[in-house]
Amino acid sequence: MSRIEVLKTYKMYIGGKFPRTESGIHYPQLDSKGNPIANMCKASRKDFRNTVVEARKAQEPWANRTAYNRSQILYRIAEMLEGRKAQFIEELMQMGTTKKQAENEVFTSIDRLIYYAGWADKYQQISSSVNPVSGAFFNFSMHEPTGVVAVIAPEENGLIGLVSTIAPIIVSGNSCIVLASESKALCSISFAEVINSSDVPGGVINILTGNALELIPHFSTHMDVNSLLYCGNNKKAIQLMKENSVTNLKRIVVKKDIDWMKDENESPYFITKFTEVKTTWHPIEKIGASGSGY
Amino acid sequence: MESKKLSIINHPLSITKVDQVGISDRVSRITKRSVKNEAKIYGLKMALSMIDLTTLEGADTVNKVKQLCYKGMHLHDSYGDLPTVAAICVYPNFVGLAKEQLKGSGINVASVATAFPSGNSSLEVKITDTKMAIDAGADEVDMVISRGKFHQGEYNYVFDEIAKIKEVCGKHARLKTILETGELGSLDNVRKASDIAMYAGSDFIKTSTGKISPAATLPVTLVMLEAIKDYYYETGIQIGMKPAGGISNAKLALQYLMLVKETLGDKWLTNEWFRFGASSLANDVLMQLEKQRTGNYQSKDYFSKD
Numbered sequence: 001m002s003r004i005e006v007l008k009t010y011k012m013y014i015g016g017k018f019p020r021t022e023s024g025i026h027y028p029q030l031d032s033k034g035n036p037i038a039n040m041c042k043a044s045r046k047d048f049r050n051t052v053v054e055a056r057k058a059q060e061p062w063a064n065r066t067a068y069n070r071s072q073i074l075y076r077i078a079e080m081l082e083g084r085k086a087q088f089i090e091e092l093m094q095m096g097t098t099k100k101q102a103e104n105e106v107f108t109s110i111d112r113l114i115y116y117a118g119w120a121d122k123y124q125q126i127s128s129s130v131n132p133v134s135g136a137f138f139n140f141s142m143h144e145p146t147g148v149v150a151v152i153a154p155e156e157n158g159l160i161g162l163v164s165t166i167a168p169i170i171v172s173g174n175s176c177i178v179l180a181s182e183s184k185a186l187c188s189i190s191f192a193e194v195i196n197s198s199d200v201p202g203g204v205i206n207i208l209t210g211n212a213l214e215l216i217p218h219f220s221t222h223m224d225v226n227s228l229l230y231c232g233n234n235k236k237a238i239q240l241m242k243e244n245s246v247t248n249l250k251r252i253v254v255k256k257d258i259d260w261m262k263d264e265n266e267s268p269y270f271i272t273k274f275t276e277v278k279t280t281w282h283p284i285e286k287i288g289a290s291g292s293g294y
Numbered sequence: 295m296e297s298k299k300l301s302i303i304n305h306p307l308s309i310t311k312v313d314q315v316g317i318s319d320r321v322s323r324i325t326k327r328s329v330k331n332e333a334k335i336y337g338l339k340m341a342l343s344m345i346d347l348t349t350l351e352g353a354d355t356v357n358k359v360k361q362l363c364y365k366g367m368h369l370h371d372s373y374g375d376l377p378t379v380a381a382i383c384v385y386p387n388f389v390g391l392a393k394e395q396l397k398g399s400g401i402n403v404a405s406v407a408t409a410f411p412s413g414n415s416s417l418e419v420k421i422t423d424t425k426m427a428i429d430a431g432a433d434e435v436d437m438v439i440s441r442g443k444f445h446q447g448e449y450n451y452v453f454d455e456i457a458k459i460k461e462v463c464g465k466h467a468r469l470k471t472i473l474e475t476g477e478l479g480s481l482d483n484v485r486k487a488s489d490i491a492m493y494a495g496s497d498f499i500k501t502s503t504g505k506i507s508p509a510a511t512l513p514v515t516l517v518m519l520e521a522i523k524d525y526y527y528e529t530g531i532q533i534g535m536k537p538a539g540g541i542s543n544a545k546l547a548l549q550y551l552m553l554v555k556e557t558l559g560d561k562w563l564t565n566e567w568f569r570f571g572a573s574s575l576a577n578d579v580l581m582q583l584e585k586q587r588t589g590n591y592q593s594k595d596y597f598s599k600d
Contacts, residue, residue: 049591224593247590 009039010185012047012209013192015054016202021210022046029186032096040185043210045218048177051206052224055148055175058203063145063173070171071120077198078113084194085110088159091186095158108261109163115266116167123172123268131279138282143275145173146251147226150219152212154231158184160260162191162207165229168270170204174227177206179219185209213237220244220252227251227274231258310489310524312481312517321512324552334548335586338579341547342369343377344565346404346536348573349384349600350411350504359388361600363395370580370597373587379576380565381434385410386423389430404434404470408459411474411503413438417455424462435463436470438503439487441477449490456494470498470536470569475514476506484514488521498534504571509539512549519557532561538571544582547575 009026011018023044028036041047062070081088085106092102128142149169154161158181169176180188192207208215212232219228220241226248230241233256245252253273258265329337347366349358359382366379381402382392392403405427409415415423420437427435437459443451456471463469471491475484491499499518502509515537522533535558537550547570554562562568577599581592 052591218591221590222593223590223596247588248593248596 007036007038010041010189010209012041012043013189013196013205013207014047014051014203015058015206016196018189018192018196022050027182027210029095030183031094037094038186040189040209043179043208043215045215047208047210048215048218048222051177051208052148052222054203055177055206056224058201059145059148059173059175062170062175062201062204065173067121067124070173071117073199074113074117074120074167074171077195077200078110078117080194080198081106081110081113081191084190087190088187091190092158095184095186105157105160105261109160112160112163112266113167116171116271119168119268119271120171123271126268127272127275133281136284138284139279140282141277141279143172143272144278146274146276147174148224149174149176149227149229149274150222150225151176151178151229152216152219152231153178153180153188154255154258154260155181155183155212157181157260158187159191161231162188164260164265165231166205168266169229169274170200172271172275174274175204175206177208177219177225179208179210179212179215182209182211216241217244220250221247223248225250227253229253229255229274231255233257310485310521312485314481317481317513317516321516321553324512324549324556327549327552329548329552331586335583337548337551338544338583338586339377340563341544341551341570342576342579343380344569345379345576346381346383346538346569346571347379347576348382348504348538348571350406354385354388356388356391358600359384359391360395363392363401365576365598365600366401367396367399369576370584373580373583376583380569383436383571386427386430386432389427389432393431402433403431404436405430405432406436406438406472406503408437408455410436410438410472411505413440413474414442417458420455420459421462424459428463428466432467434470434498435459435467436472436500438472438474439491441474444478444483444487449486452487453490453494456491456496460495468497468534469495470500470534471496472500472503472538473518474503474506475501475510475518476508481513481517484517485521488518489525492521492525492531492533496533498536498569500536500538500569500571502537502539502571504539504573507540510537510541510571512546512553515550516553516557519553522562523558526558532567534567534569535562536569536571538569541570541572542574542578544575544579547579 011020021041025042026039027042029038029040031037088106089102131139133139151165188207195205216237221244228250241252349362363382366382369376378401381404383404384392386405389405407424407427408420439452460469473487478484488499554568577597584592
């Protein structure tokens, strides 16, 4: 008699811990031939609610860290991922990519983390401005993190989609709740293990697995979620999110038909999508012969 | 007063041993339950009406107390049809102010007294402290017991002190006795202190000052509720219960209400006989009520802080 394989049941990543779903519902993760290779949690409304509480708690302390420290931590994720690249390549292949594609995806993911790590202490300098105003004021605008950002990660990619959405969101000091690709969820929880061993404070990155259409109504109505990133092209879902977002004027960002493997899809503008501009008017006095006012 | 006839030391109740396993088993059954929809809304509104909205900080200011009084009267006006809190709980020097602010609202003013929170002072000072609160118009006095004396075995001292303060309160104010269960060490001691406090004439027994951790917990509350039940059977006198400190979410508040209902019954389910001492519970309850009404999970950003 052949041996019955013991399939791992992956848990979710919430507030720096790995709990099972509150609902107790799981779904099978299939390989490219349709054979089950693991069990994934199907996140419920309550899982999401609990996650928002964790993300909210973690957000302010994370934003209060120095940009330099956030940069180090992002770099650390890249280092840890590099150390475990073989596992990720194998997992991607299990889910149906070729070896070459898988390697490419893992390497691009590592590089992308380093790319955004570099931006941590630079994006503000590039995006902020001193504004000319008529009056005795020093007027400047700068970017601050939006708060708690919920993400529906791209369905097509297991790893690069996750990295490309998480990194630009957390680099400015947001915390995030990511719903991983449903059909390619295997990498997402392995990636959570990487995050968990990379000095990222618990709650800054939270990863759920489950069905996007089921969770979108809850993602978009929750009053304590400040922004929502949707990667996909379901028109009905997009409309629903936009309608629901009016309850607390959530920022909705939609990314349609994006090839996340391409370099053009990493950009500091992606960081500022999840920031708010704060403008300060500071009274000044004219000093010096040149009339300089600072 | 009955307390003179009964000597606590010889009373059989004073040696009651608490069944710890039984208590934790009972509590764990309560915490596994789930209350939904209409029952939940009913329970949440009831919890709101039982709150002693509290500020007991060294940094309390006149405006902080004013703001708290306003909050007590207007919990969340956009909801409509909400009860007010039961009382505002402050230090004695703010009683007059709170009384004035709350005029006509039906909300009581409770004042901590007797060298709160440590209780380490002479009886004279404690009496003066209590008088000060009552003269300023306090409807309720929250006193602390002398935990040091309790641990030294001087139960008579603790008993007499409570009886004395009760005498000062007289008919002017109801007396809540804080046992500070976090400092008592064991559930047996909680039971013993509850019995002392009740036989000495307290109108309410209260778990904690909120200044040390652990403050109120479900097991400690259950022990005290059982003590109240036994005392009621013994004497026919109804005693109130007030868990205080650390009760900051609605779910926990509902669990307390379940404990009360199933240990003492409906007779205790009014703010005359049951209170929550809390500063942040009200907002969580309000958020849950709004969740029930709108269907959306709420954010702290949309509720007044104090």
